[in-house]
Amino acid sequence: MEIGSEIANRPRRGGEDDGRTGLSRRGFLRVAGLAGVAAGLAGHVARADGQIGYFAMDLPDDRLAGMLRTILRIRWHERTMADRMLSDPSYRAYNHFYAGQEAVATGVCAALRNDGPFEQIDLVYSTHRPTGHALAKGVDMAKMQAEMDFRATGLNGGYAAEMHISDPSVGFIGADGMIGPGHVIATGSAFAFRARGSDQVSVVFGGDGTYATPHFHSALNNARLLDLPFIYVLENNLYHQYAHYSYSCPHTDIADAARAYGIPARVVDGQDVFQVYNAAKEAVDRARAGGGPTFIEAKTYRYYNHLGAPGAEVGKLGAFGYDPLAITSFRPEREVRAWMQRDPVDIARATLIDWGVLTAEAADAMEAEVRAEVDAAFAWAAGQPLCNPEDGLKHVFAEGEVMPRQVA
Amino acid sequence: MEIGSEIANRPRRGGEDDGRTGLSRRGFLRVAGLAGVAAGLAGHVARADGQIGYFAMDLPDDRLAGMLRTILRIRWHERTMADRMLSDPSYRAYNHFYAGQEAVATGVCAALRNDGPFEQIDLVYSTHRPTGHALAKGVDMAKMQAEMDFRATGLNGGYAAEMHISDPSVGFIGADGMIGPGHVIATGSAFAFRARGSDQVSVVFGGDGTYATPHFHSALNNARLLDLPFIYVLENNLYHQYAHYSYSCPHTDIADAARAYGIPARVVDGQDVFQVYNAAKEAVDRARAGGGPTFIEAKTYRYYNHLGAPGAEVGKLGAFGYDPLAITSFRPEREVRAWMQRDPVDIARATLIDWGVLTAEAADAMEAEVRAEVDAAFAWAAGQPLCNPEDGLKHVFAEGEVMPRQVA
Amino acid sequence: MTEKTWMYSVLEAVQWEMRNDPAMTWIFELTPPVATNAGMPVINLETEFGRRRVVNTGIDENWMASAVPGAGLAGSKAATYIPYQGAGMPYQVIQNHAGKLRSMSGGRASMPVVFVIEMTGQTPGFAGQHSDYEVDTIYAHIAGVRTVVPSTPYDAKGMMHAALRSPDPVVFLYPAGLRMLSEEVSDAPYEVPLTKAAVRQEGSDLTIVGSGAGMPEVLEAAATLTGEGMSVEVIDLRVLKEMDTETLVTSVAKTRRLLAVDQSYYTLGPAAEVVARCAENVEGARFRRIAFSDAPPPASPEMFTWMRPDATRIADAARRMV
Amino acid sequence: MTEKTWMYSVLEAVQWEMRNDPAMTWIFELTPPVATNAGMPVINLETEFGRRRVVNTGIDENWMASAVPGAGLAGSKAATYIPYQGAGMPYQVIQNHAGKLRSMSGGRASMPVVFVIEMTGQTPGFAGQHSDYEVDTIYAHIAGVRTVVPSTPYDAKGMMHAALRSPDPVVFLYPAGLRMLSEEVSDAPYEVPLTKAAVRQEGSDLTIVGSGAGMPEVLEAAATLTGEGMSVEVIDLRVLKEMDTETLVTSVAKTRRLLAVDQSYYTLGPAAEVVARCAENVEGARFRRIAFSDAPPPASPEMFTWMRPDATRIADAARRMV
Ligand SMILES: Cc1ncc(C[n+]2csc(CCOP(=O)(O)OP(=O)(O)O)c2C)c(N)n1
Ligand SMILES: Cc1ncc(C[n+]2csc(CCOP(=O)(O)OP(=O)(O)O)c2C)c(N)n1
Numbered sequence A, B: 001m002e003i004g005s006e007i008a009n010r011p012r013r014g015g016e017d018d019g020r021t022g023l024s025r026r027g028f029l030r031v032a033g034l035a036g037v038a039a040g041l042a043g044h045v046a047r048a049d050g051q052i053g054y055f056a057m058d059l060p061d062d063r064l065a066g067m068l069r070t071i072l073r074i075r076w077h078e079r080t081m082a083d084r085m086l087s088d089p090s091y092r093a094y095n096h097f098y099a100g101q102e103a104v105a106t107g108v109c110a111a112l113r114n115d116g117p118f119e120q121i122d123l124v125y126s127t128h129r130p131t132g133h134a135l136a137k138g139v140d141m142a143k144m145q146a147e148m149d150f151r152a153t154g155l156n157g158g159y160a161a162e163m164h165i166s167d168p169s170v171g172f173i174g175a176d177g178m179i180g181p182g183h184v185i186a187t188g189s190a191f192a193f194r195a196r197g198s199d200q201v202s203v204v205f206g207g208d209g210t211y212a213t214p215h216f217h218s219a220l221n222n223a224r225l226l227d228l229p230f231i232y233v234l235e236n237n238l239y240h241q242y243a244h245y246s247y248s249c250p251h252t253d254i255a256d257a258a259r260a261y262g263i264p265a266r267v268v269d270g271q272d273v274f275q276v277y278n279a280a281k282e283a284v285d286r287a288r289a290g291g292g293p294t295f296i297e298a299k300t301y302r303y304y305n306h307l308g309a310p311g312a313e314v315g316k317l318g319a320f321g322y323d324p325l326a327i328t329s330f331r332p333e334r335e336v337r338a339w340m341q342r343d344p345v346d347i348a349r350a351t352l353i354d355w356g357v358l359t360a361e362a363a364d365a366m367e368a369e370v371r372a373e374v375d376a377a378f379a380w381a382a383g384q385p386l387c388n389p390e391d392g393l394k395h396v397f398a399e400g401e402v403m404p405r406q407v408a
Numbered sequence C, D: 001m002t003e004k005t006w007m008y009s010v011l012e013a014v015q016w017e018m019r020n021d022p023a024m025t026w027i028f029e030l031t032p033p034v035a036t037n038a039g040m041p042v043i044n045l046e047t048e049f050g051r052r053r054v055v056n057t058g059i060d061e062n063w064m065a066s067a068v069p070g071a072g073l074a075g076s077k078a079a080t081y082i083p084y085q086g087a088g089m090p091y092q093v094i095q096n097h098a099g100k101l102r103s104m105s106g107g108r109a110s111m112p113v114v115f116v117i118e119m120t121g122q123t124p125g126f127a128g129q130h131s132d133y134e135v136d137t138i139y140a141h142i143a144g145v146r147t148v149v150p151s152t153p154y155d156a157k158g159m160m161h162a163a164l165r166s167p168d169p170v171v172f173l174y175p176a177g178l179r180m181l182s183e184e185v186s187d188a189p190y191e192v193p194l195t196k197a198a199v200r201q202e203g204s205d206l207t208i209v210g211s212g213a214g215m216p217e218v219l220e221a222a223a224t225l226t227g228e229g230m231s232v233e234v235i236d237l238r239v240l241k242e243m244d245t246e247t248l249v250t251s252v253a254k255t256r257r258l259l260a261v262d263q264s265y266y267t268l269g270p271a272a273e274v275v276a277r278c279a280e281n282v283e284g285a286r287f288r289r290i291a292f293s294d295a296p297p298p299a300s301p302e303m304f305t306w307m308r309p310d311a312t313r314i315a316d317a318a319r320r321m322v
């Protein structure tokens, strides 16, 4: 049980410690977590010698280790944000937390082309919960954090904030705060790729909530009819805001809905970055080869509440407790705990150590580096200038400004 | 071959004679038609003694004969209209012809509650091709014809015209000229029935074109999630305007799309009214018993072009020839001919004679009566007053009129 | 009679109507029909009336807004609450179906239905795609739908009763910026007509017209100006469709100066219609309009608040006219 | 140089741009991109550029209108032709996505895309749900989208070139009532700016402002009035967003009388904005507006034509002002 004890010894793991839920949850998580990881590894080891189905077999060690680094960067960005909301009265950014789901964004984006000329990179369309997708796609953390804090030098000059961030330079077309439309727009990019003979791929992330939107049908039907290089990654974290997905979807596996269109679909363990990567790789290869769309349903979970905002207090609406308005259905404590046993950070780390890609010491050093990077990003962001009020009239059209109308 | 020769001897059958396409098509139709009808009947006869799957076994003879009458009323209304468009320069109404599809509306509406207090009758939502549904549901032909001719005493006072006719008194909520929205609205009626504990049923007719709309998903998903007393009748006549349905749908049977939601679905021969009736009866029974929605796909065909308008000329755009704009795909002559071999009038008539419900003489007499009724309806409509211009300001809200704004 | 918030007042009206009509339904998405108010019982429509009548749907605002006229056409009173993120989704079905069916059917179709559309996006912090600056205009422009935007809890309750009793479809805009506003509201049911603007303050030098969430700023500006000796008449539009021309024109004919204020976009915002109607009917008066600029609202509070017509800007504009 | 129809002129521009940009795409539904014109080659984009670039979709206008900005965001020029029946369907994606993305992204997103929206529903015979009286207002109201409504084949071609070359999303309204209109149009490409109204006739007694399919009626009325000795200035709005205030105000400052004409609904039609802008900027002038009443257009030609502002009504209104 070396791996297990290694994990048990690491402090601050699991997303909700820091004295907020106290030792009891952390303790619970520690013990139960081992079982989950061990079970996961058993599967990997059994397939380690085969060529078929081997996880991430095409990747060199540094790329594999890079996935853990990405997961850690997302996790520590999230946790630092949560801390600020709970403790720093001057902090202004809100966030739809991605903690718990890191392996999905990381595994998918690891299979994409994320740098090079704009005409060659793959595009990612994100959701109202975009930070994980952004970081995995290569968006600069400090600039993103400045944007989330409404700063003039932020990624989008303070116009966007969390739910609307974007960075075309790395193919991150961006957050779409609305549920549904982004998926359809993403098929339009795929249509353009096919029309101009490019091998680029258009990827959209969506939640289980997306299933019910009329856009779900439009996106899948047209992707299938036109054989578009389009990948639909559905992060099924079981809830859309205050309702379990069974309130809006008749399927247990939403992937079955995609299969009905004749679209190849896979259900993957969204907590295991290598499993996610494998599915994404297969989808990307298919799309680049002209084989059309793929649907990936990643079963996952978010640790925090739907939304966190500055001035949050543990247990209060919009922060980190249960929502008193959540009358239709809400997340049971035991469900949260059960999912935390299969933490994506733990799984990735343990797997890499097991594979001999990293030592525990190297993993610890990586985490320390990431924490320093995150702290530096927050510090840089907090020091950035606020926006110039008059700039609100800019960027409506490519040229010029619109007239100020708040004065007569 | 008695049945066969009976059919061969009847004049003016098949929708496109009257010298327009000439004897060649009629002759072709006559011979080929026999095979189709005979094949259809063979099936019926083989099952005639059984209780299971017997067509329309719950209906007395007068109701069975009534179905033929309804089919004939729709057919002769269509043909009379087509004649007027081609020949009468003062004729004003346009029409999306239903000829060829009569058995679908007739079979479905025969399974519904069409009279009684409004709180007890079943509701039908129609399409831009509504006359068949309207007549089958019990709408007055003369008033409908007056409406189509923009008359003040028409069914809807001249406000509606063909694509928007409605008559709540028989539960005909009406034509919806848009593709998609009506289906979703229809689920709202079903929702209201269930909420108030009524056993009424909400039925929507849609074309194959409806499949691609985002509304298709909304209607089916919500009907399934809420177990609504909702019946979706999809009339698959193979084309939406100028495109074959394979341009917008990856399924051969669109019913498969409904099954993916867990909705019971049947594919029926839309040319055989009794087969349609049977499927509808099953669906209505299920819905009244609280068993939720059903999807019925009726394979059918329209004989005329998408739309006919006054001043039509054979072979010209919008009339009765091929459309020169139909560049993406269009209906091959042989396909039209093949479908006309299985004419819903012929099939219903032959079946009833075979079953001993009607004699050939009685059927002829019925047709003569229907023709007289249709002629009378057209004559009455043509004699109705035109609308009062100022009435355009009425009926915007329940009370009062809006201000005229075309004058300062 | 208790001091009540906007939403409590509205749900009190809905609760009363649902208790009196067992067929009436309510469809919501992420905002449960629940309200609390100090000293009053909690209102929870979902638990009181059950999930057959009060349904929590998936994220499909077009279904919500379509189901409601469907229920209405089947003879059931129905209402839905559309969250601000989905405010634009139901546009087509309200415009082309709910609003047109009575006329299209020659008066035979009737839809006693209400679309509550939340306007949270017009408050600071809700930028870009989360700003719903368009809803007042798009729903005021279309025919056959009564569009109202009550700015006080009292009006909200009375207009909700009137809306639910009306045979016409009603778009009931909820200026969520007024969430915390409260005032004395009767516990008994009462109606406020769906056809009348409200003169909130009488005056003779200048007419200021506002609506919805803009009203507190307008009233604050009017108080400042009154303090400075200006005689200001304040009109709260309350009803966007059919707009109450008479109240507007009578006032401007008296003051001969009109300042129309919108918190939504300048071009074709409700204030454009206010100015146009008055200009057509009162010759020789002075007309001014201030509004949010024709730009998607930015996230940064610094940019956003600068772009918004607030009490100071309204007062400034007024001073420049008198 | 040949006499060409509106649609031939437009497709000529599209064809030219597609020949010069192999990435450009065109998405249609039931209206194939085909045009014929006496003495000119048939234009058929589908056969010329193939089905990878020119695609015939199912009945899903929201997909069409979403695919186009998606293509734009991927760096491809793209256009779509939305038939009038589906004119309201793409509203949300144009309003909340196409129009806001540049601003939301701090200027980083660019969408060189065009939404051609057909307005057949504003011609007689297309009643109720088939009347698209709302499209000029809803697309003129929103931010970040240039909305134009050319009324002549010449302008249509030049504005299509300009629209396809513009990095901004353009809503290109097609007043289908002008289907049969033709005039001399150059075979070579040229641009007409997306920012300027056109003064169609100069005069000093009265300014008449119209747009789109209303222009022939306005011009006919102006001809009649001119014949009667009135000096009429006629302005064709051409651009609804950003509306060319300067041309309007300059004219009304001169004539001191404004008659604004819409063929769509009165309340918050484009003419409301025309009157409001002029009333704010020209004091003491006279303002009048005529439009289709706030009622869904009825099917009956008798009702419909009576409700429509035609040349006779425009001339009548003008005579009453001068
Ligand atoms: C069209 C639309 N309607 C409503 C909302 C409000 N909303 C924001 S997030 C959310 C839930 C989304 O759930 P899901 O897709 O499962 O994603 P998750 O939050 O679980 O990541 C809702 C309803 C929205 N953003 N857009
Ligand atoms: C939303 C919308 N888009 C486009 C149209 C134009 N339109 C009218 S009928 C039609 C084809 C419908 O095909 P289908 O549903 O198969 O019915 P069919 O005409 O074959 O009976 C189309 C595209 C419309 N009415 N509504």
Ligand SMILES: [Mg+2]
Pocket: A207, A208, A209, A235, A236, A237, A238, A239, A240, A241
């Ligand atoms: Mg979710």
Ligand SMILES: [Mg+2]
Pocket: B207, B208, B209, B235, B236, B237, B238, B239, B240, B241
């Ligand atoms: Mg069809």
